[in-house]
Amino acid sequence: MAAAARFFIRGANSKLSVSGIGPGAHSSLGAALLKLSPNCSSRLKAQRRHAAHFTFHPDPVPTQYGPTQKMNLFQSITNALDNTLASDPTAVIFGEDVAFGGVFRCTVGLRDKYGKDRVFNTPLCEQGIVGFGIGAAAAGATAIAEIQFADYIYPAFDQIVNEAAKYRYRSGNLYDCGNLTIRSPWGCVGHGSLYHSQSPEAFFAHCPGIKIVIPRGPVQAKGLLLACIADRNPCIFFEPKILYRAAVEQVPVESYTIPLSQAEILKEGSDVTLVAWGTQVHVLREVASMAQEKLGVSCEVIDLKTILPWDNETVCKSVVKTGRLLISHEAPVTGGFAAEISSTVQEECFLNLEAPISRVCGYDTPFPHIFEPFYIPDKWKCFDAIKRMINY
Amino acid sequence: MFSVSIGRGVARLPLSANETRSLLQAATQQKTVDSSLEKPQFPGASAEFVDHLEFIQPNVISGIPVYRVMDRQGKIIDPSQDPQVHPSQDDVGRISFYMTNYGEEGTHIGSAAALEPTDLVFGQYREAGVLMYRGFPLDLFMAQCYANADDLGKGRQMPVHYGSKDLNFVTISSPLATQIPQAAGAAYAIKRENMNRVVICYFGEGAASEGDAHAGFNFSATLECPLIFFCRNNGYAISTPTNEQYRGDGIAARGPGYGMLSIRVDGNDVFAVYNATKEARRRAVAENQPFLIEAMTYRIGHHSTSDDSSAYRSVDEVNYWDKQDHPISRLRHYMTARGWWSEDDERSWRKQSRKTVMEAFERAERRLKPNVELLFTDVYDELTPGLSRQRESLARHMQQYKEHYPLDLYEK
Ligand SMILES: Cc1ncc(C[n+]2csc(CCOP(=O)(O)OP(=O)(O)O)c2C)c(N)n1
Numbered sequence: 166m167a168a169a170a171r172f173f174i175r176g177a178n179s180k181l182s183v184s185g186i187g188p189g190a191h192s193s194l195g196a197a198l199l200k201l202s203p204n205c206s207s208r209l210k211a212q213r214r215h216a217a218h219f220t221f222h223p224d225p226v227p228t229q230y231g232p233t234q235k236m237n238l239f240q241s242i243t244n245a246l247d248n249t250l251a252s253d254p255t256a257v258i259f260g261e262d263v264a265f266g267g268v269f270r271c272t273v274g275l276r277d278k279y280g281k282d283r284v285f286n287t288p289l290c291e292q293g294i295v296g297f298g299i300g301a302a303a304a305g306a307t308a309i310a311e312i313q314f315a316d317y318i319y320p321a322f323d324q325i326v327n328e329a330a331k332y333r334y335r336s337g338n339l340y341d342c343g344n345l346t347i348r349s350p351w352g353c354v355g356h357g358s359l360y361h362s363q364s365p366e367a368f369f370a371h372c373p374g375i376k377i378v379i380p381r382g383p384v385q386a387k388g389l390l391l392a393c394i395a396d397r398n399p400c401i402f403f404e405p406k407i408l409y410r411a412a413v414e415q416v417p418v419e420s421y422t423i424p425l426s427q428a429e430i431l432k433e434g435s436d437v438t439l440v441a442w443g444t445q446v447h448v449l450r451e452v453a454s455m456a457q458e459k460l461g462v463s464c465e466v467i468d469l470k471t472i473l474p475w476d477n478e479t480v481c482k483s484v485v486k487t488g489r490l491l492i493s494h495e496a497p498v499t500g501g502f503a504a505e506i507s508s509t510v511q512e513e514c515f516l517n518l519e520a521p522i523s524r525v526c527g528y529d530t531p532f533p534h535i536f537e538p539f540y541i542p543d544k545w546k547c548f549d550a551i552k553r554m555i556n557y
Numbered sequence: 558m559f560s561v562s563i564g565r566g567v568a569r570l571p572l573s574a575n576e577t578r579s580l581l582q583a584a585t586q587q588k589t590v591d592s593s594l595e596k597p598q599f600p601g602a603s604a605e606f607v608d609h610l611e612f613i614q615p616n617v618i619s620g621i622p623v624y625r626v627m628d629r630q631g632k633i634i635d636p637s638q639d640p641q642v643h644p645s646q647d648d649v650g651r652i653s654f655y656m657t658n659y660g661e662e663g664t665h666i667g668s669a670a671a672l673e674p675t676d677l678v679f680g681q682y683r684e685a686g687v688l689m690y691r692g693f694p695l696d697l698f699m700a701q702c703y704a705n706a707d708d709l710g711k712g713r714q715m716p717v718h719y720g721s722k723d724l725n726f727v728t729i730s731s732p733l734a735t736q737i738p739q740a741a742g743a744a745y746a747i748k749r750e751n752m753n754r755v756v757i758c759y760f761g762e763g764a765a766s767e768g769d770a771h772a773g774f775n776f777s778a779t780l781e782c783p784l785i786f787f788c789r790n791n792g793y794a795i796s797t798p799t800n801e802q803y804r805g806d807g808i809a810a811r812g813p814g815y816g817m818l819s820i821r822v823d824g825n826d827v828f829a830v831y832n833a834t835k836e837a838r839r840r841a842v843a844e845n846q847p848f849l850i851e852a853m854t855y856r857i858g859h860h861s862t863s864d865d866s867s868a869y870r871s872v873d874e875v876n877y878w879d880k881q882d883h884p885i886s887r888l889r890h891y892m893t894a895r896g897w898w899s900e901d902d903e904r905s906w907r908k909q910s911r912k913t914v915m916e917a918f919e920r921a922e923r924r925l926k927p928n929v930e931l932l933f934t935d936v937y938d939e940l941t942p943g944l945s946r947q948r949e950s951l952a953r954h955m956q957q958y959k960e961h962y963p964l965d966l967y968e969k
Contacts, residue, residue, distance in 0.1 A: 265796045265869045286801045288766035289733065289794050317732060320768060358715040360731035499943070528933065528947045535704035535712035536932040538963060539951060545958045 217355075218543050219447040223414045224384045230417035239409040241383035241416045242271045242348070245390045246309065248420040250279045253307050255344075256394075258284045260294055260311030268313060269350055269409055295321035295347060299329050299399075302344035307394060312349040315403055316363040321347075329399040330374030343397035348390070351379065351403035352444050353495050353541060358534030364443070364496040364527075369401055370473045370505065376400040376425060377472040381446040383414040388423030389470065395422060405443040428476040430483065434465035437489040437551055440480055440506060442469045445493050445542070452547040459548075462555055472502055480506060481513045488519035489554045493542045498526035520557035523550040621809045623853055624833060625823035629882055631890025633828075640828050640835075658683045660825075660857030663884030664789050666690055667830025668850075671838060672757060677743055678726045679736040679758040682717050683789065683856075687759070691724040695913065699921035706968045711935070712927040733764040737773030737786070741847075744782035748845055755841045757785040757834075762851075763794020765808050774815045777847035784847040785837050786817075789824065791856035796869040809851035817849050824852030825884040854884070928968045929955075 226233055236244060249256045258272060264286040266273035276284040287294050291312055298310035312318045318325070325347070333341035353362045366377050376398050380386035386404065393400035405412075431446070432453055439449040446468045453464035465483050469475060484490045490510055492503035503524040510522060525542040533540055590598045597604055626638045633639045658665065665686025672678075678687060685698070700707035702716040710720055710728060720728025727743075730736065740758035747754045764770060765788060777784045788808040792799055805811065812819025820837070822829045830852055837848035855878040859866045866875070892898035933940060933948045940948070955962050 261794070262796045264801075268795065268864075286797045288802050289763040289797065290766045290768060292768050293766070319732075356715070358713065361715065528951070529944060530933060530936045531713070533713045533932050534715055535926050536929060539929050539932055539955070543961075545961050546954060549954060549958070 218538070218541055219444060220451055221382070221408065221412045221447055222450050223412070224382055226415040227384055227417055230421040231419045233415035233417050235413060236383050236387075236416040237408075237410050238380075238383045238386050238404065238412045239269055239271045241387040241414075242390060242404065243273060243275065244416065244418065245387040245394075245420075246272065246275060247278070248391065249307065249309070249394055250275060250283060252420065255305060256283065256307040256309065257301060258309045258311070259287050259297070261289055261313045262286060263311050267311060269404075269406060271311070271348070271404075271409075291317055291320040292324050295324035295329065295345075298345045298347065299324060299332065299342040302342040302399070303332065303340050306344060308342075308345045309394065310345065310347045312347060314361055314363075314406075315349040315351040315365050316360040318347075318349055318365060322368070325369065325375065325399075325401070326372050330372045332374075332399075334374060341397070342399050345399040346390070346393045346402055347400070348402045348404060350406035350409075352405045352407060353532065353537065354407045355537065356534065357532070358537075359531045362495075362532040362537075364403070364494060366401075366403060366472045367496055367500055367502045367505075370502050372473075374398070375473065377403070378425060378470065379403045379405065379443040379472060380470065381405070381443060381468050382408065382412045383416045385423060385468075385470065387416055388421050389425070391420055392422040392425050396425060400425075403443070407444055423470075426471045426474050426476055428467050428469045428471075428479040430465060430467055430479065432464070432466040434463040434487065436463045436487055437491060437554060438465045438467060438480070438483040438487045439547075440467045440469055440490065440492045440503075441494065442472065445495065448542070448544050449491075449493060449547060452544050452551065455544065455548050456551050460552060460555065462551060464551070469506075475506070477506075477509050477513070481510060484510050484514045485517045488517050489523075490518075491523045491525060491547065491550055491554065493525040493547055495527050495532075495541055497529045498524055499529045501526050520554040523554055525550050615804070616806050616810075621806050621819075621821045621851075623821050623823050624829050625826045626828035626832060627826050627887055627891060629887060631887045631892075631894065633891075638828070638832060640831050642828075658685055658858070660878055660883065661789055661791055661854050662686050663827040663888070664787070664824040664830055664852045664854055667824075667827040668757065668759075668785075668787055668834040668852075671831045671834035673754070673838075675725060675752075675754050676838070677747065677754065677756045679740040679743070679756065680726065680729055681733070681736065681760045681764060681789075682729050682731070683761070683791075684759045685717065685719070688719055688721065688724065688726050691721070691726065693719065693721055693724055693726070695917045696920065697721075699917045700924070703921040703924070704926060705921055705924035706927045707921075707924060708927065711931045713931075734760060734767035734769040734773075736760070737764070737767075737770050738776055739773075740784055740786075741773045741777040741780065741782050744777060744784035744847070745780050748781070748783050753842055755783045755785060755838050757787055759787045759789060761794060762788055762790040762792075762799060762808055763797060763802055765811075766794075766802055774811065774817060774847070774849070778815045778817050781845045782847055783841040783845050785834065785841055786847060786849045787834070788849070788851045789854060790851055791824075791854045793856055793860070793866075793870070795860045795864065796866070798870075807851055807853075809849060812849040815849075817847050819849040819851070821851045821853060824854030825882055825887060827884055827888055855882075857883075926967045929964070 246258060258275065262268055263272050264276050264284060272284060287297065294310050294312065298308040301308040312321065329342050329345060352364050366379065369375060369377050376393065376396060378389050378393055378400060380389045390402055393402050431450065434453065439453060441449045449466050453466050456462040456464050465487055467480060467483060492506050494501055494503055503526055507522045507524060525547045527540060527542065592598065597606060626633060628634055661683060665684055669687040669690035674691060680687065697707065697709065698719065701710060701719050704712035710718060715731070718729040720726060737758055737760060740756050744756040747756060760770065774786065790799070790807055794802060807821065809819045809821040820833050822833045824830060833850050837850060841848050857875055857879050889898060930948065933944050936944060955964065
């Protein structure tokens with residue numbers, strides 16, 4: 166019986182894209198989750214081919230921050246945390262399964278290097294993790310909390326929205342929890358379904374008092390995370406988990422920060438402004454090339470990077486120039502952050518607009534498992550939207 | 558046969574159902590103030606005054622004992638506790654399928670067998686055996702895991718998120734512990750129907766740390782819900798060992814704090830689990846109150862297929878449970894000793910199971926995925942005008958960009 170059980174488990178292991186609920190030690194939730202046996206059917210192979218919906222575009226090697234090292238996104242996070250623990254004796258890092266390195270390997274080696282009192286597991290309770298982090302920060306520590314998946318941040322919603330965001334304001338600045346940073350894996354991975362795919366930034370964007378930051382790659386991740394940690398306001402740092410392994414860049418080994426609330430123009434263009442953050446930046450970069458090649462349309466690509474408070478100046482300036490705006494995110498379109506950008510741009514740039522602002526986003530459904538290839542705002546949907554804007 | 562803890566005290570008394578009920582009633586009724594008595598009159602507790610300062614020790618009782626029926630070799634220790642099972646073809650057939658949750662099979666089958674099929678199950682995700690026991694076909698397990706067109710959940714969730722309306726098994730949800738207060742609400746509704754049903758709610762010792770667990774325990778006790786909380790304490794929550802999860806005496810020790818009857822059982826002893834669940838069920842229905850069963854077991858498998866547990870526990874530790882104290886081995890010893898099972902049975906059963914499972918894998922793999930329109934249904938009871946527009950826009954888009962979508966894998 167026992168052998169049969171083992172067989173069954175092995176069978177499942179090789180045939181299914183199972184992760185269980187929340188992966189463990191060596192998961193990337195990227196390609197690793199979709200483990201296929203050599204004899205898998207062509208159907209499954211086809212499924213895998215359709216899984217990669219973007220091509221990662223690495224940043225140029227940064228020269229201004231000293232020597233660099235090849236790192237993927239999770240390693241650049243570890244590196245940033247390492248810098249923080251080394252330079253700030255009050256810094257503590259905690260969350261579910263953080264001690265052994267975290268289910269996405271972002272804290273590997275840090276407990277051994279800095280001690281059990283600085284890098285530790287908490288009981289399994291997100292409201293506890295954030296509440297604990299607020300308290301630690303209010304008492305003077307640098308608190309870096311990990312929520313295992315952005316999809317599981319909601320038990321902490323009250324602590325974030327009613328507490329972290331309002332600590333300074335309600336106390337007349339007697340108390341604050343600005344030393345709190347909440348990190349959490351975010352976004353789709355190809356097979357995460359309802360509860361391992363969400364992009365909940367819009368919920369928190371409705372909440373003055375916190376900052377929300379989402380990087381597009383390893384260099385950005387390190388600089389922005391260190392900026393969040395240094396920032397004197399509570400920050401939520403969402404990490405595109407599909408990029409943990411897939412995104413590799415030369416990352417400076419020393420500490421450096423990239424300013425918050427500053428969007429970045431990645432590619433200049435004259436006909437359409439494309440705005441995204443996180444993984445979707447890479448989709449739009451490809452779309453920009455497609456538009457150039459197939460339509461002769463010149464796109465300006467902007468990575469918003471900070472969702473709250475966001476850089477409307479950079480976006481509006483670009484739209485004044487191009488007259489067209491497309492915003493794209495994986496989260497459902499209704500009430501998504503694209504709606505906020507869109508209405509601000511409409512107010513600021515009404516007379517410059519040549520076509521209605523286009524939002525290419527997730528549908529107004531939960532994030533579906535087997536329908537993910539149809540759900541996501543992929544390059545073809547974005548490309549088509551550009552075509553329609555140009556022909557408007 | 559239950560050790561009962563009542564109210565806020567830590568007395569452990571063997572009590573009859575009636576005695577327990579009246580004591581619990583006494584403990585739960587709001588008192589009227591009587592200032593003539595030299596007793597505390599605070600509405601929040603019934604107790605005596607003391608005049609020496611003493612903190613209550615965290616473990617007042619020195620470890621809640623673990624109820625078992627069989628020893629590790631499968632020998633019945635006290636014949637009066639033998640549930641007197643008899644083999645039938647049917648049982649053997651069922652057992653063959655409950656093996657996906659390695660090391661914890663005893664908790665699944667022992668508890669499932671003690672329930673009525675109409676009892677409502679709220680699971681966590683590591684209770685496939687419960688659903689199997691109720692007769693969920695292998696092909697439907699596979700359909701769910703492959704998210705194919707036969708999946709009752711319409712391909713929307715990750716593998717192991719089973720559900721069955723017919724079998725009274727509420728669909729699994731990934732966010733931990735959310736089912737615990739829901740189970741209390743369901744038990745309350747069921748109580749009012751008065752149909753001799755209970756709710757059983759499974760969860761891990763890790764999930765028990767969530768705020769929702771507290772809410773569920775407290776609601777079910779105060780609202781007198783016929784509910785069995787079944788905690789699978791398997792030693793780990795992914796990599797987190799129990800001593801980083803709690804510092805009290807496990808989950809059973811929390812029962813008294815909520816005014817809830819509690820027991821700890823050897824989860825690798827299928828008969829102990831069966832007896833405890835059966836008695837808890839009987840009393841939960843009869844007395845309308847929740848019971849807490851903490852089944853001690855061990856997660857022999859990795860947390861999931863993407864976990865490598867050697868990063869946080871030793872192979873020796875895993876081997877001990879696999880080789881020395883496995884629920885299936887224990888049952889096999891028991892059955893072999895009675896001549897109900899033999900090496901030959903074992904061999905041919907393994908061969909047959911392997912074949913059955915492989916065939917089911919292949920069938921599930923070949924099957925098409927569900928129709929893409931199902932992306933939009935069930936968000937609400939009816940398709941809203943907005944969703945209907947989104948569905949049409951996707952259809953138009955796919956018409957135009959067909960070659961970029963794996964449409965041939967999906968039902969038309
Ligand atoms: C609210 C929430 N937080 C975190 C997770 C990620 N996660 C999935 S399973 C798991 C461990 C659960 O452990 P336990 O309850 O002991 O059950 P076991 O896996 O041991 O059966 C974690 C942290 C989740 N699914 N939901």
